[in-house]
Amino acid sequence: xxxxxxxxxxxxxxxxxxxxxxxxxxxxxxxxxxxxxxxxxxxxxxxxxxxxxxxxxxxxxxxxxxxxxxxxxxxxxxxxxxxxxxxxxxxxxxxxxxxxxxxxxxxxxxxxxxxxxxxxxxxxxxxxxxxxxxxxxxxxxxxxxxxxxxxxxxxxxxxxxxxxxxxxxxxxxxxxxxxxxxxxxxxxxxxxxxxxxxxxxxxxxxxxxxxxxxxxxxxxxxxxxxxxxxxxxxxxxxxxxxxxxxxxxxxxxxxxxxxxxxxxxxxxxxxxxxxxxxxxxxxxxxxxxxxxxxxxxxxxxxxxxxxxxxxxxxxxxxxxxxxxxxxxxxxxxxxxxxxxxxxxxxxxxxxxxxxxxxxxxxxxxxxxxxxxxxxxxxxxxxxxxxxxxxxxxxxxxxxxxxxxxxxxxxxxxxxxxxxxxxxxxxxxxxxxxxxxxxxxxxxxxxxxxxxxxxxxxxxxxxxxxxxxxxxxxxxxxxxxxxxxxxxxxxxxxxxxxxxx
Numbered sequence: 057x058x059x060x061x062x063x064x065x066x067x068x069x070x071x072x073x074x075x076x077x078x079x080x081x082x083x084x085x086x087x088x089x090x091x092x093x094x095x096x097x098x099x100x101x102x103x104x105x106x107x108x109x110x111x112x113x114x115x116x117x118x119x120x121x122x123x124x125x126x127x128x129x130x131x132x133x134x135x136x137x138x139x140x141x142x143x144x145x146x147x148x149x150x151x152x153x154x155x156x157x158x159x160x161x162x163x164x165x166x167x168x169x170x171x172x173x174x175x176x177x178x179x180x181x182x183x184x185x186x187x188x189x190x191x192x193x194x195x196x197x198x199x200x201x202x203x204x205x206x207x208x209x210x211x212x213x214x215x216x217x218x219x220x221x222x223x224x225x226x227x228x229x230x231x232x233x234x235x236x237x238x239x240x241x242x243x244x245x246x247x248x249x250x251x252x253x254x255x256x257x258x259x260x261x262x263x264x265x266x267x268x269x270x271x272x273x274x275x276x277x278x279x280x281x282x283x284x285x286x287x288x289x290x291x292x293x294x295x296x297x298x299x300x301x302x303x304x305x306x307x308x309x310x311x312x313x314x315x316x317x318x319x320x321x322x323x324x325x326x327x328x329x330x331x332x333x334x335x336x337x338x339x340x341x342x343x344x345x346x347x348x349x350x351x352x353x354x355x356x357x358x359x360x361x362x363x364x365x366x367x368x369x370x371x372x373x374x375x376x377x378x379x380x381x382x383x384x385x386x387x388x389x390x391x392x393x394x395x396x397x398x399x400x401x402x403x404x405x406x407x408x409x410x411x412x413x414x415x416x417x418x419x420x421x422x423x424x425x426x427x428x429x430x431x432x433x434x435x436x437x438x439x440x441x442x443x444x445x446x447x448x449x450x451x452x453x454x455x456x457x458x459x460x461x462x463x464x465x466x467x468x469x470x471x472x473x474x475x476x477x478x479x480x481x482x483x484x485x486x487x488x489x490x491x492x493x494x495x496x497x498x499x500x501x502x503x504x505x506x507x508x509x510x511x512x513x514x515x516x517x518x519x520x521x522x523x524x525x526x527x528x529x530x531x532x533x534x535x536x537x538x539x540x541x542x543x544x545x546x547x548x549x550x551x552x553x554x555x556x
Contacts, residue, residue, distance in 0.1 A: 063128055064258075065166070067091045067116060067157065068135030070098060070459065072216055073172060073254075076247065077133065079103050080255050091116075091125045097459035100470070116153035119160065126164040131258065132157070134171040134196065137189065147188040154192045158199035168264055169201055170257060172250070175209040175243070175269060175333035183331055193267070202265040204257055206250070206340075209271055209333035210281075212354040213247025214361035215451065217317055222278075223362070224315035224447075226285045231295045235307050237329040238279045238298045243271035246354035249346060256344045263343060269335035272348045278329060281351060288355045313439060316447035396521045398508040398528050402536040402550035404501060406543050408494045411502045412473040413454070414542050415492045419462045420450035425538025427531055431463075434482070438464055443483035465490065486510055486517035501548060504539065506532055529553075 064081060068074040069090035075098075081088050082103070089110045090098055098104050098111050114121035116136055126132060136153055137146070161169060173193045176186035197203045210218045225232060253270055257263040276284075279296050286294045307329075311317055341348070349357070404411055418424060424431045435446030446463040450456075456476070460467045465478035468489065480488035488510045495503040508528065512518045533551040540547045 063087045063089055063130055065089050065091060065126060065129040065132040066135065067125075067132060068137075069111075070094065071135055072213075073250070074133070074135045075101070076251055077135070077254055078109065080251055082106050082108055084255060086258075089125065089129060091122075094459060097457070100457045116156055117149065119156050122156050122160045123163060126160040126166055129164070129166050131168040131170060132161055132166050133254065134169055134192075137192075147184060147191070150188045150192050151195065154195040158196060158201070161201045162199055166201055169196055169203045170254060171196055171203055171205050172254065173205050173207045175207045175271070175335070176331045186331055186333075197267075204263045204265070205267040206253055206257075207267065207269050208245050208250060209242050210244040211247055211250055212244050212349075212351065212358055214358040216247065219358055221311055221315050221317055222281060222285055223289075223359075224317075225311070226282050226291065226294055227289065228314055229294070230292065232282070232297065234279075234296055234298050235330070236298050236300055238282075238296055239277045240329060241275050241277055241332050241334055242281070243275050243334045244281070244351055244354070245271045246349035246357070248357075249348055252346045253340065253344055256346075260344055263340075266339075267337075268340040268343075269337045270340055271335040272350055272354070274350060275334050276351060281355075284352050285355055288352060288359060312442075316444070316449065318442075318444050395509060395511045397510070398525070398532065399505060399554040400507075400532050400536060400551045401503065401505045401554055402540070402552070403497065403503050403548040404540050404543065404545050405548055406502055406540075406545040407500060408496050408502045409473060410543055410545075411494055411504055411539070414539055415476055415494075415504075416456045416470075417454050419465070420453065422453065424535055425542050426534035430527070430531060435464060438482040441483050444481055484517075485514065485520050486512040504536065505554070506536060508532060 064086050066074050066078055066081070066088060069078060069092050074090070078088055078090055085108075087108045087110075088106075089112055090104075091112055091114045092098050093113065093115050095111045095113050104111070112125050114125040116122055134154075134157060137150060157169070160166075171193055174186045174189035176182055176190065178187075178190060182190070193203070193205050193207075197205070210222075212219050249272070250270065253268075279298075282294060282296060286292070414425075432446060439445030439447070444464050448461045448463060450462045451460060456462065456467050456470055458467050458470055461481075462478060464480065464482040466481050467476070468479040469475065469477040474494045476492045478490045480490070488508070491505075491507040491509070493505045493507070495505070497503055510517070510521050512521055533553075536551040537547065
């Protein structure tokens with residue numbers, strides 16, 4: 057079989073599962089074509105310059121680009137779902153994307169599709185999220201290309217949305233008022249076990265055209281999972297009080313306030329918790345044998361990765377890169393309409409590489425180097441009005457890549473080691489960006505420029521800018537001074553406000 061026939065397509069390459077699957081496939085000697093709407097999110101990440109990896113720009117809702125991406129591929133992984141805060145009708149998008157995938161794989165001669173779905177028995181009580189996952193499997197299987205379907209319940213791994221909900225609820229709430237779903241049976245599975253099934257099935261012809269339930273051996277309730285988590289995290293006993301009046305909608309708002317998961321994402325996940333999700337078909341354990349991690353071990357491993365802030369992939373990083381063309385200095389001032397900027401500069405007695413490290417370590421548990429309480433207050437206000445707040449933190453304590461979430465920002469552009477652009481994702485009457493630019497000086501030290509940009513939306517946006525401008529001297533100049541304190545170096549000049 058030639059190398060072209062060995063080519064594997066990964067649809068959903070920037071997602072939680074896809075980001076972890078690609079390095080494993082490459083390590084097994086496979087050629088991989090990674091499908092991404094924003095290739096920049098993949099190219100800069102560790103291991104993504106592998107000679108056997110091809111990154112292509114395509115969208116499952118664009119049949120032409122999808123057809124090109126599928127051409128020449130032997131098998132295709134389908135790891136896509138449209139459930140995100142920006143998509144109000146994820147079921148419709150999932151349905152259309154699956155239909156396009158069927159057409160593209162049939163037209164290009166793909167021999168097999170491998171799909172990761174969700175557990176849950178069909179019926180009137182099935183949540184919209186699980187119903188959509190099941191419907192996608194049905195659409196894919198109705199085509200001419202044979203499909204291998206793996207159905208999983210909660211995936212326990214650092215960075216997964218379900219695990220993050222569990223983690224933050226248990227860590228932050230010694231007493232939890234929960235819905236009745238706290239006693240719903242579930243059969244979770246560790247992320248490394250999921251990845252093993254996805255890779256190993258390639259060499260198992262008996263899995264082609266089959267549907268398998270995957271999970272570890274024990275069936276637990278969510279109450280038991282919370283207790284296990286508290287024990288592994290070294291927390292005191294958590295008191296869990298279920299009440300019948302707490303609906304999935306109310307649960308999602310509570311999850312939104314207590315965890316980094318936004319209400320738009322928390323609600324379908326919370327609704328799914330009412331459904332019993334256990335394995336009824338365990339044939340896969342004999343077809344693709346492996347050591348299945350019990351829940352306690354899977355939680356311990358996930359906690360280790362979270363505490364080390366070495367999370368390979370996270371739900372936070374899903375979604376497209378935020379557009380900020382209006383912030384490009386090369387554009388004329390009128391290109392994006394009225395926009396405002398605030399520029400400040402400081403010179404530090406430190407080499408550029410040291411300053412760059414301090415800049416790319418900002419946010420998360422490291423904070424913002426000055427007046428963290430103001431950043432936290434802004435994050436709390438954003439959370440209360442339905443925004444994402446500061447609770448997302450960051451995936452890695454000392455490294456940033458394009459598309460990474462960072463508190464209520466997202467990395468829009470990064471040009472190592474001299475330019476970082478953060479695009480705001482908090483609730484605003486307009487669009488905002490924060491840019492850091494480093495320039496080496498003649499004496500080997502560093503000139504650091506900080507630029508805040510805002511593109512207002514209507515009169516409300518203009519009023520907002522003038523309302524927050526008085527705080528810029530405190531927050532942004534303080535941030536620059538805090539940078540010198542963080543590095544333990546002298547300030548040679550500044551911070552100075554620059555004219556536009």
